[in-house]
Amino acid sequence: MIFMIKTGSIINYPHFWNTGTPINYLHLATFMIFVRSIVKNLKSPKKLDIILFLLPLASLINFVPFYLKDLKFKTSHIRYLIENEDSVFYATESLIPAYWNYLFQFALGVIFSCIAIFMILKVIKLKEENNFKSEFIWLICISILMLLGNLAAFISLFFDSSSLDTHSISAYLFALYIIIIFSYPFFEPKVLYGALVDVKQKISGRNENKTVFITDDLENYKAQIESFFNLEVSYLKSDFRQDDLAKFLSIQKKELSQITNLLYHKNFNQLVNEKRIDVVLKKFADSEWLNYSLEGVSLEVGFKSRTTFIKAFKEKTGITPSEYKKMIS
Incomplete structure (x- = not known):
């Protein structure tokens, strides 16, 4: 869009x-x-996610008055704005004046970026092992760049084009943003294909598919x-699965089975x-x-089921829940 405006080709479209x-x-x-799904391990959309999609819908509705204008008006209007770049921020062809629309848009970008950075850093702090931190470098990079881009765009609203070429700055930042998004996965494929397990050694023979963990590995996994x-x-929800915990630990399901058996002498359930x-x-x-x-x-x-609960309770305490409640009452 920036390219079309700069070259004037937008007049043809x-x-x-x-x-x-x-x-x-x-x-x-x-x-x-995306960030919420990664850091909170969400598998399905929540109400907040649906509400977020109302933003682009509201934005489209905001520009309905312009879309309903005839071709002649659109062409002349766009030509005027191209010749007077600062006027684009003060256009009134939409329901909400363009200036306030841009102000809200960039402010929202700053807020979303800050929230994303906070959420990612919180997870990194929880996962103390450095091997796991690398998974979030990509998200941190694009979040910070998105913060800088929106912050720069927000500040640029208070300058005219003669002192600051806001369109060019936005285009360069967006280009850098895209480059990082698509280039980083080439250096860290696990961003796309899942976390790579830190395999210390592969044992041969009938157990060749098993990962051998050293003591430090097991201690780190147990802490996490x-x-x-x-x-x-x-895990207090009935639909909690082994895949959910494996994803949190950034390991494969079969490694989690090994770890729970080694650490707790129990299976996952x-x-x-x-x-x-x-x-x-x-x-x-x-x-x-x-x-x-x-x-x-x-x-x-x-x-x-009630039966499974009673069985698990008795395995833990040696008595049934009813007996336990009587004992402490």
Whole structure:
């Protein structure tokens, strides 16, 4: 769009005028959804994600008055704006004056970028192992660049084109943004294909597909697993799967099976059930769930059936939930 405006070719395609703004809002929405899905391990859209898509839709509606104008008006209007670049920020052919539209658009870009950076840094801090930090370098880079681009564009609104070529600056920043997005995955393929497991050694023979972990590896994984169960609540949902924890640890599903067996001498389901029972015991100790039925308690922590809950509880404590409640009452 910037190229078409600079070269004047936009006059030949007047219907493309103002399409850049809805696309930018769409970009902001998809960017936030992507970051949230990565750092929060989301597998399906949430209500907030749907609301974000209202931004480009609202932007399109904002420009309906211009799109309804005849070809002659559009052509003359665009020609005037090209000849008087500063006027583009003060055009009034839309429902909302262009200046306020650009101001909101760039401010929103700054806010979204800051939120993304905060979310990514929070995850990096949680995952203390350096091997895992590299996964988020790409996201950090494009988030920072997006912050700088929107911040520069926001500030440029207060200058005229004679002192600051705002269109060119925006074009250069956007070009750099695109280059980083598409070039970094060539150096870090795991951005596209998933995290690469830090394999220390492959053993041959019938166990050739197993990864051998050294003690430091296991200690790091255990710390991250415990952090997950202490800070997250997704494992208390009935649809929590082994893939969810594997993605959090940035390892493959089969490696997670090995790790849980080595660290806890349990399979994945046994480990998750034990952690769920820990939550139940804490709630019982605080007298929060003592009046709940067994079905109610089992649903609260993600068990699909009362029978499975009772079995897991007895394996952990040696007695049934009903006996335990009587004991502490």
